Amino acid sequence: MASTQRFTLASLIAVLLSLVVWTGIYGRIGDVAIRFDKDLLYLYLCGAEYGGQASHDQQDKLVEHLVAASAHEHYVYRAKMRAAYCDNYPYTSLSMYFAGQVQRSLGMTDPAKDFAEFLFVSLRWGMVLSGALLGGLCLLIAFWAARGPLVLPLFGAIALAALFYLAVPPPDISWSLYQQTPAPPAPIVSLHRTFGLGLYTWINPTGAFSPFSVFPRSLCAMLAFAAYALRWSGRGGLAYWAPIAVSFVHQSEAPILLGVMIACDVVHQPKALLRPACFVPIVVTVALTALRERMFSIMGFSWVTAAIVLAVLIGLIVLAFTVPRIRSAVTSTWSLIDRLRVRWFAGLSLPASDTIVIVVGWVAVVILCYVVSRHDYVYRVGYLWSELFPRYIGLFQLPVFAGLIYAVWPWVLAKRPTATREALAVLSCLMFVIAIIEWKGPWTPTADIVAKSRTYEQEVLQQRYTPEEASFSKIETPWYYLMLRHAYLGGKGLDQYFSKS
Numbered sequence: 393m394a395s396t397q398r399f400t401l402a403s404l405i406a407v408l409l410s411l412v413v414w415t416g417i418y419g420r421i422g423d424v425a426i427r428f429d430k431d432l433l434y435l436y437l438c439g440a441e442y443g444g445q446a447s448h449d450q451q452d453k454l455v456e457h458l459v460a461a462s463a464h465e466h467y468v469y470r471a472k473m474r475a476a477y478c479d480n481y482p483y484t485s486l487s488m489y490f491a492g493q494v495q496r497s498l499g500m501t502d503p504a505k506d507f508a509e510f511l512f513v514s515l516r517w518g519m520v521l522s523g524a525l526l527g528g529l530c531l532l533i534a535f536w537a538a539r540g541p542l543v544l545p546l547f548g549a550i551a552l553a554a555l556f557y558l559a560v561p562p563p564d565i566s567w568s569l570y571q572q573t574p575a576p577p578a579p580i581v582s583l584h585r586t587f588g589l590g591l592y593t594w595i596n597p598t599g600a601f602s603p604f605s606v607f608p609r610s611l612c613a614m615l616a617f618a619a620y621a622l623r624w625s626g627r628g629g630l631a632y633w634a635p636i637a638v639s640f641v642h643q644s645e646a647p648i649l650l651g652v653m654i655a656c657d658v659v660h661q662p663k664a665l666l667r668p669a670c671f672v673p674i675v676v677t678v679a680l681t682a683l684r685e686r687m688f689s690i691m692g693f694s695w696v697t698a699a700i701v702l703a704v705l706i707g708l709i710v711l712a713f714t715v716p717r718i719r720s721a722v723t724s725t726w727s728l729i730d731r732l733r734v735r736w737f738a739g740l741s742l743p744a745s746d747t748i749v750i751v752v753g754w755v756a757v758v759i760l761c762y763v764v765s766r767h768d769y770v771y772r773v774g775y776l777w778s779e780l781f782p783r784y785i786g787l788f789q790l791p792v793f794a795g796l797i798y799a800v801w802p803w804v805l806a807k808r809p810t811a812t813r814e815a816l817a818v819l820s821c822l823m824f825v826i827a828i829i830e831w832k833g834p835w836t837p838t839a840d841i842v843a844k845s846r847t848y849e850q851e852v853l854q855q856r857y858t859p860e861e862a863s864f865s866k867i868e869t870p871w872y873y874l875m876l877r878h879a880y881l882g883g884k885g886l887d888q889y890f891s892k893s
Contacts, residue, residue, distance in 0.1 A: 402543055402544075402816055403535050403538060403543050405816070405820055406535055406543055406546070406547035406816075406819075406820075407531060407532060407534075407535035407536075409547075409820060409823040409824065409827065410531050410535070410547065410550045410823070411528055411531055411532075412823075412827045412831070413550065413551075413554050413823050413826050413827050413830065414527055414528075414531060414550065414554070414604060415524055415527070415528065416826070416827055416830030416831045417554060417557065417558070417604040417826075417830055418520075418523065418524060418527060418604055418605070418606060419520070419524075419830075419835075420830055420833075421599055421604065421605050421606050422516070422519065422520045422523075422606045423835055423836050424836075425599065425605075425606060426515060426516045426519055426520065426606065427512075427841065427844075428511075428512065428515075428845060428848055428869060428873060429865055429869055430864060430865055430868040430869045430871070430872055431607075432515055432519070433515070433869060433872035433873055433876060434474055434478075434872050435481055435484055435485045435488060435519075435608075436485065436488040436489065436511070436514070436515055436518075436872075436876060437450075437451075437478075437872055437875055437876055437879070438478040438479070438480075438481060438482075438485040439482075439484075439485030439486045439487070439488045439489030439490075439518075440489050440876065440879050441478060442479075442482060442485060442486055442489065443486070443489045443490075443493070445489065445879050445880065446875065446876070446878075446879035447879075448475070448478065450875045450878065450879070450885070450886065451471070451474065451475035451478065451875070452475060453886060454471050454475070454871055454875070454886060455468060455471045455472055455475060457857075457886055457887075457889075457890040458471055460890070461857055461859065461890055462859065463857075463859060464859065466771070467867065467868070469771050470864070470868070471868075471871075473775070479643070479684060480642065480643045480644065480684075481608045481641065481642055481643075482640050482641075483522065483526070483608070483611075483640050483641045484518075484519060484522060484523070484608045484611075484641070487518040487519065487521070487522030487523075488514055488515055488518035488519060489514075489518070490518065491513075491514045491515075491517050491518030491521070492510065492511075492514035492518070495510065495513060495514060496510075500513070501513055501514075503880040503881060504880075504881065506846070507849065507877055507880065507881060508842065508845040508846040508848070508849040509842045509845065509846070510880075511845070511873075511876060511877075512841060512842055512845045513838070513842070516838075516841075519606055520606070523606050523610075523611055526611050526614065526615075526641070527611060527614045529618075530614035530615055530617060530618040531550075531614070531617075531618075533618040533621065533622070534546055534617055534618045534621035534622075535547075535621075537618075537621045537622050537624075537625040537627060538621055538624075538625060539625055541798065541801065541812075542621070542624055542625060542743075542798070543816075544797065544801065544812055544815055544816060544819075545743065545793075545794040545795070545797040545798040545801065546617075546621055546794050547816070547819055548793065548794070548797045548815070548819055549617075549790045549791075549793035549794035549797065550790065550823075551819045551822055551823050551826075552793050553602075553603065553604070553789055553790055553793060554604065554823070554826055555822065555826065556595045556596050557596055557602050557604055558826065558829075560595050560596045561596070562596050562598040562599065563589055563592045563593055563596065563598065565589060565593060565598060565600075565778070565782045566778070567773070567774045567778050568581070568586065568589055568778050568782075569581055569586065569761060569762060569765040569773055569777050569778040570765075570770065570773045570774050570778060581762075583758075583759070583762050586758055586761075586762050586781075587755075587758055590754065590758050590781055590782075590785065593781075593782050593785045593786075594785055594789060594792070597782060597785050597786040597789055598782070600782075600786075601613075601782050601783060601785065601786025601787075602786060602789075603617065603786065603789060603790055608641050608642040609642050609645055609783060609786060609787070610786065611641050611642070612638045612641050612642045612645040612649070612787060613786050613787050613788075613789065613790065614790075615634050615637055615638050615641065615649075616634065616638070616649050616787050616788060616790070616791060617790040617791060617794075618634060619631040619632075619634035619635075619649065619653065620743075620746065620790075620791040620794070620795075621794075622634070623653070623656075623742065623746065624742055624743045624746075624798075628657070628661075628664055628669070628670060629667065629669025629670050629673070630669075631653065632650075632653065632669075632670050632673035632674055632677075633673045634649065635647075635649045635650040635653070635673070635677040636673060636676055636677050636680065639677065639680045639681065639684065643681070643684050645783070645787060646677060646680070646681055647677075647681050648783070648784060648787060649787060650674065650677050650678070650681075652749070652750060652753055652788070654674065655749050655753060656745065656746045656749045656750070657670070659733060659737050659745060659748075659749050660737050660740070660742055660745040660746070660749075661742075740799075741798065741799070743794065743795040743798040743799065744795060744798065744799040746791065746795055747791070747792055747795030747796055747798075747799060750788045750791065750792055750795070751792065753784070754781065754784055754785065754788075757780060757781050757784050758781050761777040761778070761780050761781050762777075764777055765777040765778070848873075849873070849877075852870045852873055852874065852889075855870060855889065856889060856890075856891065856892070857889055857890045870889065871886065871889075874886055874889055
């Protein structure tokens, strides 16, 4: 009974400190990052389209305006990509939109009187509150599911990831597989450099992919953390519902998480996949992905080619089961593979086995991205292959950290029996210090940001589109601001912005 009470106390301390630290870092990132920016305004616009406030025709018209204005093809490509992918982030997008609706219903702000204030407050609180709610829920689920030896690895994963994010400078991973010229001074893109960059990214996935960040893909990392905590606590069937939740936060992350979870079970416990508790959510996730995922076509891949490849694979499977000799060869080969699987993985704990699979998967992803990017279309190199491996790392950073701690801890305990209690004390002190640092400093007053937002609105309303060399944020942010303004207030919007007079 005393042991259970100590575990309960340790788990309670771990989850409370994790919540305080995670929300502190999350809030700090939001305090700096949530401004009028192209990506965030785009998310809000998608929410307004979901809610019927805005028409999707505006995004199609933006593409027409850019083509008519002879804009660089890169801007046209990005506008088309966003227009085709607006249903990818319903959770965050709708949170922003409904935050605005709540404000209007309570009389807090009025878009007709001060649109800049209305938009910023909706953007900020919709994103911050919805993200904090989901991230906090994931932490509660993870530590609720954890039992005995799982508490320390989960707690340690949060603590190490937080420390690394704050103390280690982030790597430069933007368009990392695109060979810039001249080289030198631009770094030579090579396989060993990509692996080195990937290892660095495991330490700090940057604000774009870190599980502490405010973006939808970061919330997916928290869902993945909760899913693996459920797996390792014996709730594998429940864990398979996590990819379904992920599909409504960031659709493209769902097949990655599902595929890796299936691979983990194939390696360690393949029969578990046949249980209805696992099989049903897998089928649901696959169906949702097939219905909602558009990245394949957006990136220019042919669905006809995909259908042909799928048909060939199905044909080979049917052939293997219908021809006796082939079936016998397949059975014999699988028996050999299964014996090797049992020999290598049966003696490992589930967290250790899963961690090995995730890391091997990362190696495969890096090799795939590097090889394909050498001969692929430039924009796919930048927006698909260069982002795939850091996205993978961000999604699985916390489970890998937890799995590594879990795997080595029996060896540590053999050397020092009191190590668990001491480690919990050290981690608690570390998290307490991080919490003080993150929460103590000054926060940016909302009034200051609102004032800057009003100034920005006046600047945008006086602008006209002119092709120029500048950052994507400077060029594209006015487009999505004006589309949102048009959705709420009407007016000419983009037509006036792209007019020549």
